[in-house]
Amino acid sequence: MRFTETELKGVWLIEPTPMVDDRGSFTRFFCEKEMADCGLVTRFVQHSRSCSTAKGTLRGLHYQREPYAEVKLVSCVRGAIFDVVVDMRPNSPTRYRWLGFELTHENRRQLYIPAGFAHGLQTLTDDTEVSYLISQFYTPHASTGARYNDPAFSIDWPESPTAMSERDRSWPPVR
Known part of the structure; x- marks a missing residue:
């Protein structure tokens, strides 16, 4: 597995390295030690x-407030997504900065999202499935979000949304 820390401290792009032979491939997606x-x-x-x-x-942008803040390990297991993280940490020098990554079932990339970041995604194909490993239990009273088109972030989404929840559409502006 290849680990690359991004310009937003704590966000990592993880690229599994499949072993390929005449039978197909074998890929490790999680290694506690690494x-x-x-x-x-x-x-x-x-x-x-x-x-x-x-x-x-x-879908998104979602996160949980302290003390229930979550770490997520996200991968696309079918189809393709544009995966977005936004730094929501109050004292961070990169607060409200965002990064986007294309995750597909072909490239097998994973995104490690630390606590304090909002997460959202847009599907790039029909019939897309996304997997999330999450470090905290879902806590409804700590669950919150930010609007996908908040001018504080100016996220450059690949296209206008074709579907989204009313909840995600109606998050208040962060400022």
């Missing part, structure tokens, strides 16, 4: 999946 060697959280208490039927579906 992640711990990078200083990453290795305990995940939930494994969730989202399935989106239509290209352009937008």
Whole structure:
């Protein structure tokens, strides 16, 4: 596995390295030792999946407030997504900065999202499935979000959303 820390401290792009032979391939997607060697959280208490039927579906931006802030390890297991993280940490020098990554079932990339970041995605294909390893249990009263088109972020989404929840559409501006 290849680990690359991004320009937003604590956000890592993880690229599994498949072993390929005449039978096909074998790929390791999680290694506690390798992640711990990078200083990453290795305990995940939930494994969730989202399935989106239509290209352009937008989910997010979601996060949980302290003391229930979550670390997420996100991968696309079918289709393709534009995966976005936004630094929401109050004292961070990169607060409200965002990064986007294309995750597909072909490139097998994973995104490690530390606590204090909002997460969202837009599907780039129909019938997309996304896997999430999550470090904290879902805590409804700590769950919050930010609007996908908040001018404080100016996220450059690939296209206008074709589907999204009313909740995601109505988050208040952050400023």
